[in-house]
Amino acid sequence: MEIDTIPLETLAGQMSEQILPEAEEAAAAFKLFFTIVARLRAPDGCPWDLAQTPTSIRGNIIEEAYELAEAITENDSAHIQEENGDLYLLATMVGYMSQQEDRYHVADALREAARKLIRRHPHVFGDSTVDSPEQVVEQWNDIKERVEGRRKKDSLLDEVHRHLPPLEKAYKIQKKAAKVGFDWQKREDIWIKLAEEMEELKTAAGNAEPAGADNAGAEPAGRGAGSATDATTAPPDANAGRGAFIANPDALEEEFGDLLFTVINAARLYGVDPTIALHRSNEKFSRRFRHVEARMKASHLAMAPEHMTQMDAFWDEAKRAEDGARADSARRAEDSLRARGTQPTEHAQPASRLDIPRSRP
Helix, strand or coil, rough: CHHCCCCHHHHHHHHHHHHHHHHHHHHHHHHHHHHHHHHHHCCCCCHHHHCCCCCCCCCHHHHHHHHHHHHHHHCCCHHHHHHHHHHHHHHHHHHHHHHHCCCCCCHEEEEEEHHHHHHHCCCHHHHCCCCHHHHHHHHHHHEEEEECCCCCCCHHHHHCCCCHHHHHHHHHHHHHHHCCCCCCHHHHHHHHHHHHHHHHHHHHHHHCCCCCCCCCCCCCCCCCCCCCCCCCCCCCCCCCCCCCCCCHHHHHHHHHHHHHHHHHHHHHHHHCCCCHHHHHHHHHHHHHEEEEEEEHHHHCCCCCCCHHHHHHHHHHHHHHHHHHHHHHHHHHHHHHHHCCCCCCCCCCCCCCHHHCCCCCC
């Protein structure tokens, strides 16, 4: 199919009068954007941009993707727009770098993506009929194998990329297994499994005795993101110089892995992406810890174990401020809805998020 020969009116369908002007506006903006990116990579451009390669900005891409996800979670339109633009920038940079290296042109990548979308949506651009999101996914996989000639995998799990970070890989593995019915019949049963894994971990940890000096009475230094009193870890150097070791590190590592895998499974069963959830907790902990650092500095106190009581108080202060801001935001949102004559609803998880596939396989 030569995509350039298909009239845009045909592609736009019933909404062509709205879609085509929007497409023209977006095309003009991308022309401006592409010009700026290309200039930054020109001989008289920016030294930093000229020094980058697709490999060097991989971390930036992941970071910006998470920042966009966080902005979406916050439902902050201005922040979403900003982070969306940052992700467009990095994608365009990778494309233009590849164009400079004569690997492919940005236009080629966009046209091929357009061809793929048309090819894999015959129910929109062809004569196929589907009645549910699940049927769309089945059709999508069938087209990959039958039309595009992709070899059927020996195992369903072969569709999960080998080099994904462990958390994302666990989530994908569980989703793949669940697709063929290898899943909990009642999602509430996962809590029984979680308690079981916790007990096995406690047993393994209880058998892991440190050698050398006794650690009894050592004060915990970690704080969970959710509560100022969630003591979670000992200081990283608590056993430094004491000759401490774990009697059976493999068993303890295995049990920690099983517990983490089960927690990820619980998140999946309740429609939560564990990567996004953990990112939010990381950000929450970081915000509160920075507040503690700032308040300790203003109080002329060192961040040190002997000042744990004061640090704890500042942590609680940060938590109360966030809870208050969240409540104020919710009230403003409800007031806005009432002003428009709309009745506020409970912020319950929509059932569709649990039932509808949220990403292509």
